[in-house]
Amino acid sequence: MDEGTQAWLKMAGQGQPVDPQAFWRPFMDQGMQAWSKVMTQGTVSPDLMTQWKQFLDQWIAAWSKVLEQAMGTENFAQAMGKQLEGFLSVAAPVKKAAEQQVEAGLATLGLPSRSQVLGLAKQIAGLEEKIEGVEDRIDAVLARLDTAAAASKKERE
């Protein structure tokens, strides 16, 4: 697995056209050896399935390693950033136009727009926040009163 991964990465790093066979060869050799061993044994045992599963696990692990290394490069991050930038360039005007159209349509029908509903939800959240603030202050005042009451009781005693 390491042999195949290193061959692939070496070629990718040197800027040569990638030869997928270089990656696959060690796997295929290993697989062929396992198959020929099975065929020469005469009888086929259920171990074959286990070997096949192990082979696939190794194959996935190898690809995972290759992809992780490829995605951990500055070039990949840069390319992804550009893709995202391109998406946002398209998404921003489309989103704005769609929102304007929907708002205009709802206004024509005399219905509240999305931004109005969101504004209402934000107002409710703000009110809830204020109530909690008042609750916190009442708790603090009650705590102080309790402390003062305890202190005066102690003084009287």
Next chain:
Amino acid sequence: MKDELFTMTPELPAMSPELVARWQEEMRRNALRMKHFSEMVMSPKEPEVGPTPREQIYRTGKSRLWRYTSKRTVRTPLLFVPNLGISRPYIFDLMHKGSFIEHMTEQGFDFYLVDWGVFGAEDNDLTLEHAVTRILPRLARKALESSGASEMSVLGYCMGAPLSVSWLGSTPEFPLKNYVDMAGPIDFSKVGLFGLWLDPRYFDVDRFVDTLGAIPADMVKMGFKLLKPTMDLSTNLNLWWNLWNADYVSGFNALNQWANEYLPFPGEFFRQWVKDYYQQNRMIKGELTMGGKPVRLESIRCPVLAVGAKEDNIAPPGCVRPLIQAVASTDKEYIELPGGHISLIAGRGASLHCWPKVSSWLAARS
């Protein structure tokens, strides 16, 4: 002619009784695989998640505080702070005999869970600072009131660790008994692929948030899937391999439901999360402020346990461990366990390696 044909047929090699038995077992498993596969496709069952009984103690906005039923033999209550957004918290109480919360309550912990909730477009103005300085302290206070205890242990998992550390580091007056960081990034310079992808040279978070408002769940999903593109392939391969096992299938169904249920981020929260933590790494540098107060990790003096997962690609061990150097505690420990970000807290491996370690460490100090 008939004889010739007969002689051309190769002689079948004799099979030992042991080999015959193994083939029979293999055939049985294949039949079970077919049966479970058809059940999954034709009549999929909604997995039953969250089996541990609980009661809602408090609700503020979308966020809730849950208290789980337990014998409460451990004196100090435990507040569990998970990630905000990304995924739902039922992963911590996934299924009977596969639940971190069930394990902790069985050990006698008075267990409180912060459930941040599912935020919508109306919450886009919610900042990380609001979550850390308003929601979290309020829920913690309610947990303390509800338990009747004078001190509390806090456990932060994933993003919940930097959030809770930011709160505790700016609130030294909070009666903190113990702190546990499970797979929570602290030094964001060592945070792996996400750190690179969110680098300000390649990722303009302001433009992102200003354009989209909130970070849609699909985008969050895409980011996490990209982190490990072969994950779905290996998950499905393992499912096929273990499809004969009914217990595995029910566990898979529950985990799979959770793993594909992503949550959005409120826009302003995401902006601050990316800028202050990923891009500027302000918490570990001592440059972060919350509610006008500096976040000082060295103000944490209680016993601290940090747990990293060897194959964690979301919060690699290198970004979890620095908490130990940053706090001023004398009783502090870092442990690194096998597994990844999720398998640290959910699944069979977690029940063997992680949960007993965390519960015994906490119990000895609670």
